[in-house]
Amino acid sequence: MVLRSVLLAALLALAWPALAKDRLEVVTTTTDLRSLTEAVGGSRVTVVSLVPPNMDAEEYQPKPQDVVRLKQARLLVRVGLDYDLWLDRLLMQADRPEIGRGGPNYVDASFAVAVLELRGMSVGPGDGHAHGSGNPHYWLDPRNAETITANILEALARIDPANAATYESNRDAFLGRLNAKLTEWETKLAALKSVPMVAYHNSWPYFARRFRLDIVGFIETKPGVPPSPAHLSRIVRDMRTLGARVVVREPHEPERDVGFVASKAGAKVVTLAASVGALPQTDDYISLFDVDVEALTSAVIGQ
Amino acid sequence: MIDAFQFLWPAFLVAVCLVGIHAYFGIMVLARKVVFVDLALAQIAALGATVAFMLGHPAQSIATYGYSLTFTLLAAVLLAFTRTWGTRVPQEALIGVIYVVAAATAILLIDRAPQGAEHLKQILTGNILTSGLNDVAVIVPVYATVGLLHWLLRRWLTGAGSLIWEFVFYATFGIVVTSSVAIAGVLLVFSFLIIPATIGVMFATSQPGQLAIGWIVGTFVSAAGLVASFFLDLPTGATMVCAFGASLAFAGMLYPFLRGNRGQAVYTAIITARWIGAVILAGSALQLAAAPRADQPIIDMVEYAIPSLRTLYFTRAETTTFADASEHAERYRREAEQLNEVERRNRTQGQALDDFSIARISSFLKSYGEMRKGEQFVMGEVRVRARERVRWGASLGLLAFALLIAPVSWRLLWVRAPH
Numbered sequence: 001m002v003l004r005s006v007l008l009a010a011l012l013a014l015a016w017p018a019l020a021k022d023r024l025e026v027v028t029t030t031t032d033l034r035s036l037t038e039a040v041g042g043s044r045v046t047v048v049s050l051v052p053p054n055m056d057a058e059e060y061q062p063k064p065q066d067v068v069r070l071k072q073a074r075l076l077v078r079v080g081l082d083y084d085l086w087l088d089r090l091l092m093q094a095d096r097p098e099i100g101r102g103g104p105n106y107v108d109a110s111f112a113v114a115v116l117e118l119r120g121m122s123v124g125p126g127d128g129h130a131h132g133s134g135n136p137h138y139w140l141d142p143r144n145a146e147t148i149t150a151n152i153l154e155a156l157a158r159i160d161p162a163n164a165a166t167y168e169s170n171r172d173a174f175l176g177r178l179n180a181k182l183t184e185w186e187t188k189l190a191a192l193k194s195v196p197m198v199a200y201h202n203s204w205p206y207f208a209r210r211f212r213l214d215i216v217g218f219i220e221t222k223p224g225v226p227p228s229p230a231h232l233s234r235i236v237r238d239m240r241t242l243g244a245r246v247v248v249r250e251p252h253e254p255e256r257d258v259g260f261v262a263s264k265a266g267a268k269v270v271t272l273a274a275s276v277g278a279l280p281q282t283d284d285y286i287s288l289f290d291v292d293v294e295a296l297t298s299a300v301i302g303q
Numbered sequence: 304m305i306d307a308f309q310f311l312w313p314a315f316l317v318a319v320c321l322v323g324i325h326a327y328f329g330i331m332v333l334a335r336k337v338v339f340v341d342l343a344l345a346q347i348a349a350l351g352a353t354v355a356f357m358l359g360h361p362a363q364s365i366a367t368y369g370y371s372l373t374f375t376l377l378a379a380v381l382l383a384f385t386r387t388w389g390t391r392v393p394q395e396a397l398i399g400v401i402y403v404v405a406a407a408t409a410i411l412l413i414d415r416a417p418q419g420a421e422h423l424k425q426i427l428t429g430n431i432l433t434s435g436l437n438d439v440a441v442i443v444p445v446y447a448t449v450g451l452l453h454w455l456l457r458r459w460l461t462g463a464g465s466l467i468w469e470f471v472f473y474a475t476f477g478i479v480v481t482s483s484v485a486i487a488g489v490l491l492v493f494s495f496l497i498i499p500a501t502i503g504v505m506f507a508t509s510q511p512g513q514l515a516i517g518w519i520v521g522t523f524v525s526a527a528g529l530v531a532s533f534f535l536d537l538p539t540g541a542t543m544v545c546a547f548g549a550s551l552a553f554a555g556m557l558y559p560f561l562r563g564n565r566g567q568a569v570y571t572a573i574i575t576a577r578w579i580g581a582v583i584l585a586g587s588a589l590q591l592a593a594a595p596r597a598d599q600p601i602i603d604m605v606e607y608a609i610p611s612l613r614t615l616y617f618t619r620a621e622t623t624t625f626a627d628a629s630e631h632a633e634r635y636r637r638e639a640e641q642l643n644e645v646e647r648r649n650r651t652q653g654q655a656l657d658d659f660s661i662a663r664i665s666s667f668l669k670s671y672g673e674m675r676k677g678e679q680f681v682m683g684e685v686r687v688r689a690r691e692r693v694r695w696g697a698s699l700g701l702l703a704f705a706l707l708i709a710p711v712s713w714r715l716l717w718v719r720a721p722h
Contacts, residue, residue, distance in 0.1 A: 063414075114661035117643055118668035134665060143658075194651045205650070209661075214651040226430050229314075229529075230536040233306045260433035 024160055027073040027099075029084040030057050031276040032139045033109055033148070035285040037077055039174040040152045044163050050087075053277025056252050058083060058223065062090045070094035073105075075155055080110035083136035107155045109148045113138045116205045140274060141206035142182050142289055146175060181286055185293045186211060192300050196244035198235060198261065200253045203274045207292075216242055219261055220253075232261060239265035246299055250274050270299040307533045313435040314539065315529055320439060321483050321495050322521030324446040327453070328476055329500025330513050331461070336394065340382065340473070341480045341496050343398045345489055346405040347378040348481035353409045371481055378405075379473035383466050431487040432532075432539040438486050445482060449475045461510070491540045494547040495521065502554045506561065524550045574710045581709035588701035595691040602690075613686070616693045625685045632678035639671040 024045045028034045034049040041047065050066050051057040057079070070076065070090060076099040078084050091100045099105045115134035138144050149171050157164035189211040196216045201223070208215050217235050219227055227235075238244070245267045249258040255269075262269045272292045273279040282288040332340060351374030355367040378401065385397040452475060453460055459468045483492045499521035503513035528543030535542070559568035587601040606612055614622060642664050649656050656664075690697075 114658045115665045116646060116661065118665045119639065119643070119672065134668075205647075209646075209650045209655075212651050212655065226432070226538040226540060228536045228538050229307070229310050229432050229533045232432065233310045233533075237306065254430075257430060257433050260435070 024074050024156070025072055026075045026077065027069050028077040029079055029087055030139075032285060032288070033077045033079065033152075035276045035288075036109075036139075036145060036148055037152050039285065040149050040167050040171045041156060042166065042170045044160065044166060045156070050090075051084075053275065054251055057275065060084070060086055062086055066090055067093050070099065071096060073099055075099070075105050075107065075159060077107040077109055077152060077155075079136055079139070080108040081115065081133040081136035081138070105155065105159060107151050109151050110136070110138060111147075111151050113144050113147050116209065117202075135202065135205050137203045137274065138206050139285075140204060141210040142178055142185070142285075143210055144206065145178055145285065149174065178286060181289065185289055188293050188297050189213070192296060195246070195300055196239070196242040197246040197248055198239055198244055198265075198267070199248040200258050201250065203250065204248065215248070216244055219247075219257055227257065232264075235261060236264045239267060246270055246296075248272055248296075251278050268299050270295055272296065307530070310432075311529045311533060313439070314431050315526060316436070316439055317431060317434045317442075317486060318495075318525035318529070318543075319522055320442055320446060321487060321492070322499060322518060322525060324450060324479055325483065325492065325495040326499040326503065326517030326521050327450070327514055328479065329496040329498075329517065330503060330510065331472070332476075332496065333500055333504055334461075337382075337398055338497060339395060339402065340398050340476070341484075341493060342489060343382075343402040343405065344375060344378060344473070344477040344480045345484040345492070346402050346409070348372075348375050348477065348484070350374055350405045350409045350412075353412050357412055357415070372478070375477035375481055376474055379470055379477050382473040383469035386469050387466070429484060429486045429488045430540060431491060431543070434486045442482055442486070446479060449479055488540050490544050494544045498547040498551050499524075501551060505554060505558055520550060520554075577708050577710040581705045584701050584705035584708065588698040588705065591690065591694050591701070592698040595694045596687050599690070613689075616697065617685075617689050621685050621689050625682055628678040628681040628685070632675045632682070635671045635675040635678065639668050639675075642668055642671075 023043075024041065026037050026041065026045050026047045028037055028047060028049050030051050031049045031053045034047045037045065037047045048069055050062065050069065051060045067090060071094050073096075076091075078087055088101070097103050101108075115138065118134040139148060153167050153171050156167045160167075193212050194214045196214045198217045198219065199215050200219045202218050202220075204213070204215055207213065217238055219232070219235060221227060221231055239261075244265065247258055247262045247265075247267050247269050249255070249269055249271050251271055251273065258269055261267075271279065272295055273282045273288055276282055276284060276288050279291055282291045328341075332338060348371040351371040352367050354374070355364075355370035360366040360370075381401065382398070385394050452471075456468070456471065460472055480492065483495070487495070499517035500513070502520050503515075503517035507513045507516050524546050525543060528546030529539065531537070531546060532539040532542035556572075559571070583601060587599060590597065591599055591602065613625070617625065646656065646661065646664055
């Protein structure tokens with residue numbers, strides 16, 4: 001009996017790689033790109049995200065298993081724009097030029113995205129980003145999914161030309177669903193047009209641009225540095241004069257500082273997910289926006 | 304001004320409470336030679352909170368506090384024992400081991416939890432700026448109880464006692480540190496603990512005297528740090544820590560004047576200052592002569608403070624080029640900022656820009672960035688070339704100045720030379 005189950009297990013272990021082989025193994029840096037890659041690849045791909053949901057991808061510390069994942073990957077999809085810089089060192093360790101920068105199996109999803117808040121090489125004053133490549137949170141504009149999935153589709157079709165038609169029809173179906181949802185979200189958020197808000201980190205310019213939201217300030221001026229009292233008092237003063245009644249926070253951002261500002265300015269804290277899986281029920285790219293739109297509208301209209 | 308006061312007074316109140324209890328514990332900790340014990344206890348408390356978090360208790364619940372407290376008490380037992388083990392091995396070594404193991408265990412635990420890292424960070428990096436009256440309401444009764452207990456038991460708690468009194472000391476200290484680290488963060492709590500106590504011990508021999516000096520210094524420096532962080536627009540905790548560091552340096556310099564031969568102290572101070580000045584000047588002279596293209600920290604600093612000094616060694620053409628490049632760099636920065644501002648305003652006002660216009664804006668921004676970088680390169684190159692040109696004369700001048708400052712009696716050498 002024992003022998004039989006051991007044999008069975010051994011057989012399964014032997015068969016497993018073969019079973020997995022006929023699916024394309026894709027590694028993405030974030031859960032958002034995982035969701036979008038799944039939308040294009042459908043059942044032809046298995047996708048792993050290196051950063052688990054609900055962790056700050058900008059400060060992610062890679063683990064040994066991540067190198068193993070990269071070594072097995074057929075395709076790598078990254079956010080780019082200096083958002084996942086830690087990936088470059090990991091790629092050096094993995095020693096796989098084909099999935100490295102410029103390699104045939106490497107996708108920088110930011111390619112051809114219209115970038116906001118570019119500041120050249122200089123560090124802009126108080127916008128919370130220390131990189132010169134522009135604001136990297138571009139997936140938070142659902143319209144940009146069209147460009148991102150196009151980048152992914154192009155790579156998948158190149159690696160696996162036999163299934164190119166499947167990938168294309170998958171993408172079309174996904175974009176159809178997304179566009180229907182987009183009109184729904186736009187109608188819902190129309191009520192919030194030019195309602196001033198404050199965010200903890202500058203993650204939302206693309207979101208704000210698409211849905212015409214007015215984010216007037218940020219609590220965190222530089223990543224990892226606690227805000228100075230002068231800055232906080234400016235924020236609170238601005239919030240009072242402009243009548244900002246909402247402070248946006250992501251689940252991994254400190255509750256205490258956000259709560260402090262909100263209570264001083266008489267505003268409400270809204271926790272939004274900036275990535276798939278950061279909040280319950282944000283299981284894929286579309287439900288991410290469903291949850292955020294719902295949280296924002298109920299916070300503002302519920303007042 | 305009113306703004307500043309409104310923002311800072313709750314933090315100041317919290318700081319006064321923290322100084323009150325930590326200056327006392329600091330004196331005890333210095334006497335026991337266990338300076339880093341607060342870090343170990345704070346880390347253990349954080350480990351307890353992490354375990355509670357892993358078991359599904361919310362961050363600020365009774366259960367979490369219970370876990371923290373239990374872990375702290377266990378650590379107190381361990382620390383009480385280290386005193387007896389510590390005959391051959393310094394106690395600090397064992398405290399250090401407790402600290403790193405607790406920290407590493409917490410990292411391993413949170414690796415398995417979503418959102419964990421942020422949770423641990425929040426326990427260990429409290430922000431005194433966002434603390435308030437609700438924190439005061441919690442810590443005042445706790446600190447008062449601990450203080451009263453220590454006053455009643457002062458016969459047994461000062462100096463080396465038996466195991467049970469050591470345990471009481473570390474347990475009460477653990478309770479204090481657990482709450483204070485959550486409010487003010489590890490760095491600031493360490494400063495509250497060690498620096499006022501050190502200054503007290505420097506200038507007084509009796510414990511009440513040390514405590515009084517510690518309290519006065521701690522309160523004053525906290526206020527200074529808070530005000531500085533507001534007006535210099537700096538993060539509060541880090542500014543306060545640096546203010547405490549500066550106060551200790553100042554006290555160290557003051558010490559020989561108050562506690563020794565005053566004349567001798569003044570003489571030594573002047574000699575030291577002259578030596579330091581001479582060495583810095585001679586060093587920059589050598590740096591300028593040997594590597595004119597490298598950074599020149601002293602010259603750069605002076606130039607930053609008084610930009611007009613550049614005219615001393617720039618030719619007219621260089622001055623014009625430099626000013627021109629600087630003006631253009633500033634213009635490109637302004638243009639880029641204006642474009643960013645246009646885009647930002649457009650998110651909510653007027654007709655929304657389409658992706659094509661956004662792409663155009665960002666390509667303009669990229670060009671402005673490159674152009675600005677080019678101008679900055681020109682500025683740097685002009686300056687470096689001017690320095691290369693004048694390096695021999697300038698470094699000889701600096702060297703002569705250094706020799707002038709150096710406290711060596713040249714006349715003596717001169718007179719003796721013919722013999």
